Amino acid sequence: MEKNIKFARPAVFNYMVTPEEGTYYSKLFFDVVSKGIVKINIFHEYPFTAEGVQQAQTDLPRGKSTGKLILKIGD
Numbered sequence: 001m002e003k004n005i006k007f008a009r010p011a012v013f014n015y016m017v018t019p020e021e022g023t024y025y026s027k028l029f030f031d032v033v034s035k036g037i038v039k040i041n042i043f044h045e046y047p048f049t050a051e052g053v054q055q056a057q058t059d060l061p062r063g064k065s066t067g068k069l070i071l072k073i074g075d
Contacts, residue, residue, distance in 0.1 A: 052072075
C-alpha cells in the first residue's frame with residue numbers, strides 16, 4: 001500500500017545463533033578496530049563523577065557531540 005513504511009533496526013543477535021559465533025565475530029571486530037580499518041569517533045571522555053555524568057547528559061541532547069561520549073571509570 002502507498003505510504004506503508006516500516007523502519008527496522010537490525011540487531012546483532014538476530015544474525016548470531018551460537019556463543020562461538022559471538023566470540024568469533026567479536027574478535028574479528030576488535031581486530032579490525034585495532035588495525036585502524038574502522039575508526040571510532042570519540043567526542044569526549046568524562047570522569048565518572050556526578051559532575052562528569054551531568055555534563056555528558058547536558059552535551060548529548062544539545063547536539064554538541066559529534067561522536068561517542070565516554071564515561072571513564074578509573075585509570
